[in-house]
Amino acid sequence: MNKKKIIIVGQGISGTFLSWFCYTTGIDFIVIDAEKENTPSRVAAGIINPVTGRRVVKVWLDDILLPFAEKAYAAIGSFLGINAITQTSIVEFFPNPFMRESFLKRLSEKEDYIRLFDDDRAFTPYFNFEFGAGSVEPAYIVNMAALLPAWRNFLKTEHKLIEKSFDHSLLKTTAANVQYESFQADTVIFCDGAAGAANPYFSLLPFSLNKGEAIIIEAPELPADHLYKKSLLLAPLQEPGLFWTGTNYTWEFDNENPTKEFYASITGALKQWLKVPFKIVGHKAAIRPATMERRPFAGFHPVHKNVGILNGMGSKGCSLAPYFAYQLVENIARQQPLLKEADIARFQRILSRTV
Ligand SMILES: Cc1cc2nc3c(=O)[nH]c(=O)nc-3n(C[C@H](O)[C@H](O)[C@H](O)COP(=O)(O)OP(=O)(O)OC[C@H]3O[C@@H](n4cnc5c(N)ncnc54)[C@H](O)[C@@H]3O)c2cc1C
Incomplete structure (x- = not known):
């Protein structure tokens, strides 16, 4: 000891x-x-995404942090008798031609974590999307709950x-x-x-706190075997049929509460994106401990x-x-x-x- x-x-x-x-x-x-x-x-959704930003670049220290995190969650999960982390992929629907171009450019540079779907028709029963889709993998979802x-x-x-x-x-x-x-x-x-x-x-x-919100939806017809992204992220939760969706970044706020504005914008975006029925069952907000650098x-x-x-x-x-x-x-x-x-x-x- x-x-x-x-x-x-x-x-x-x-x-x-x-x-x-x-x-x-x-x-x-x-x-x-x-x-x-x-x-x-x-x-939090508990997502670990190996790439970031509009230019789809690798996250900082990806080759050290991601394998370390995977092992650490597996170890604490096995100690506690829970499934603490799941490896998955993110289906990224390009929200506009510019994002598709960015993704293709990274692909041509042999970015490690991304690939294009040759055939993305498997997703058409569930989502509206005009500019195709790529896949980001491996990504992870941590079972924070x-x-x-x-x-x-x-x-x-x-x-x-x-x-x-x-x-x-x-x-x-x-x-x-x-x-x-x-x-x-x-x-x-x-x-x-x-x-x-x-x-x-x-x-x-130099803290730079920002507030973020998330909405929980019930969408029983949506397959829970991927994360989905089109400006918003949709992540399956452990409870069947439930998905986490968000988020936003607000640097000016005077309380920690969920806002009507976020609720309205997410509801509108989900109605345009999803072809399957969904119901909003939760709305949360929290302050991220972010830093200037x-x-x-x-x-x-x-x-x-x-x-x-x-x-x-x-x-x-x-x-x-x-x-x-x-x-x-x-x-x-x-x-x-x-x-x-x-x-x-x-x-x-x-x-x-x-x-
Ligand atoms: C909407 C949203 C979505 C997010 N999604 C993701 C995601 O998908 N993936 C990801 O990696 N990150 C995500 N994040 C960011 C992530 O949640 C944070 O980086 C992380 O949770 C910070 O953890 P922490 O333990 O440092 O701080 P906190 O989670 O804030 O924990 C601090 C703890 O300290 C306690 N505490 C504070 N002061 C005191 C005191 N005086 N006495 C006793 N206890 C005290 C608090 O009660 C709390 O339990 C998201 C954040 C938000 C808001």
Whole structure:
């Protein structure tokens, strides 16, 4: 058993993997999480897409992050007795000729993850589409709805979860350790998502929070063997006949609630896209902990050296969180360096201004 002890604040996907790797490494820990329904980890579709953007380029560190994530979800899923990740493909309907051209250009450059359907007629009973379709594979869908509660239950049975809000004013830090109420530990690590932007230790980091919404539909006639994309994403949920659909990105918002505007725009888009009947059965919203430079925040505060962070997952927490949680645990247990692009050492000057 490693002698270190850590307080982890937050049990979204970041806190889940940080505590999982502490557990597998033999580091003692306690998780403090105020159960809140509309966190991004609970609202997310759980999609891991290997390509991104209008130009269909590979995601950052695809060759490292994707295989790592697949293995990490399989391992935690098998430990918990759930199916945490499924490999799938995304059927991408080109919304306009420009997107088709972009896709074909990437194909001619031998992009790894994409191919064109020679015959896309299999989809015509279900979808309206004019400009053809391609396939993106392998993609993955993480079963967040099963994983987060299953790990939470495990933490509870191990007496490693405190279900309440962390109060920063009660945290005492010294050069040697941290003290929070009756808990003494070597370090505290914040995996507090969008709340991190108001965290007294890390509020100076360049967060760029944005709000996203999702709608759950019931469409029993739609085949659940792919993800589908045409500006919107449609992802099958575990419950037969249910699909997740979204999303949007709003940088100006004054609350965390779902909006009538999103509901109206999705309903309109689905009516145009789907040929099969559907019914809206849910509508959710959450704030993404995104960052200005679209890179995560991992590591330790330059002044309060026992205070750490794993945050800034933006719109890609499902693929980023496992790898950077592992890096942080390796850094704690074996002093392994963090990847420079994620290490908050890059903000040393700005963070040194924190009181
Ligand atoms: C609509 C939508 C769709 C998305 N779809 C995808 C997707 O398909 N694929 C993908 O990879 N990503 C997706 N994302 C992004 C993804 O959800 C985030 O990157 C990820 O969930 C961030 O996880 P986190 O654990 O860092 O933060 P969070 O999920 O915000 O977790 C933080 C946790 O900390 C707790 N907490 C905060 N402050 C305190 C405190 N003071 N005391 C106690 N507890 C506290 C919160 O209650 C919460 O449980 C989506 C996001 C949205 C909004």
